Amino acid sequence: MTNRLHRQGTHDGLSRDYVVFVTVARGINRTGSGPKSQRFLRLALDEGPVNIGVNGKNLITGGDPEQMLAGITDESHPSAVFSNLEAVRRLVGKLKEEDLGLSVTISALTDEVDSLLRSQGLVRHSIEHALGILGRTERLPTQQVLELTSMCGHGCVSHNHARKMIDWTKLGKLTPRQAAIYLARPCSCGVFNIDRGEELLTKARDMA
């Protein structure tokens, strides 16, 4: 899935947005991967992620992280979102040490990830970049809306929902944090960065 690739934002905004997740290769290392995926998420939880995604639930909809952890199976591919580069650095160090054998992908600024990996004695194996948006771009909403909605890996946060939350924040009906949590709710894969959502909504409110 390219779902975690197409997050929009400035270099500054994206510098507080890191998605780390594991993927099992069907037919190669999926069988028996459940306990390893659990261990990955345990290590990630120890570093204080702002959101996690397990089996279609996130921290807003899934409730207790320990229960989410316990529900991981060979079919799961958990993810964790961080707002803090140092937390990701520590996590990568632990993953290298534990050598779980799962493919780990980091979706973030590529220059930061490259430096981070080198600091942990690793070299990036493969990389994917977005080439921009082509086609009927005139049908798209504003960049302000896209920066919010593109944080959902599968496109489940609608542009209209983002517009409504921006409006409700400006009207004082919700705080930026409350609105960010409502925006995170539809995101099944749990990669919506609630901290970044709050930051973007605060900026939208203060632009008025």
Next chain:
Amino acid sequence: MLIDKEKCVGCGNCVPICTMGVISVVNGTAQVNQDECVECNTCYRTLLNEGYNPTFVRAVRWLLKLFHVAYDAPPDLCPTGALTPPKLTWPRTLRAEFSDPNVKHPSTGGGGRGTEEIKTNDVTGRVREGKIGFAVELGRPGLGARFHDLQTVAMALAKAGVFFEPNNPVTHLMTDIKTGALREEVLNEKVMSAIIECRADAAQVPEILAALRRAAGEVKTVISAAIAARCGPDGSVPYLDMVREAGFTLSLNGKTNIGLGRPRFEERQQAAA
């Protein structure tokens, strides 16, 4: 998605939640444009069912309106549980398979858009040195796409000489992987987005990017395209210059496979030899 008109009180909470913007309140109840609905079930999953009696809710809403009292219900509720996911039949089942991240693709067994791309490249060796991978996603961000647009792009890429990833849900819908033509009965189905996944020799990149740009001018939606590669031993990215020369700008952010997967593709090759 269906809405039970006996239960719906027209609160409108589902309207902005709809990923395609195809729910509206008409004559006091919500209705879904079934042709445009992609069966993502986001409305159903997101809006908590309060389970109230519709008559009670309508009475309360009538009283509030009578006294000009505004009330903003929390935006993640459906007061009466009026949303009703239908039982889908082929080819409409494709809509849910591609749009609801909790539904698996029967063809690949994966959820979401059903692709692994470079996320498991350390293990699969899907995109090796000298090759470049592409993930061409129609419909993202947030507009949706019909399969006839996917066919347009797939056929353009096929002419440019790409190899379509076999373990990909869109490839599974092709009648001919040499041409990129899709099964006729799916062409009008709409999905939140779908990814054409392919790869080619590095030398073909300029032609492929040019074909992609031309095809983008023929579709009614947007395309979020991506390029991927196995990095060099020093972590270098092989496609930087060729992308720039083709007039594209790479994103600041990207997905990096950090190479911890086992067994490594090279180990599997050696074991098989």
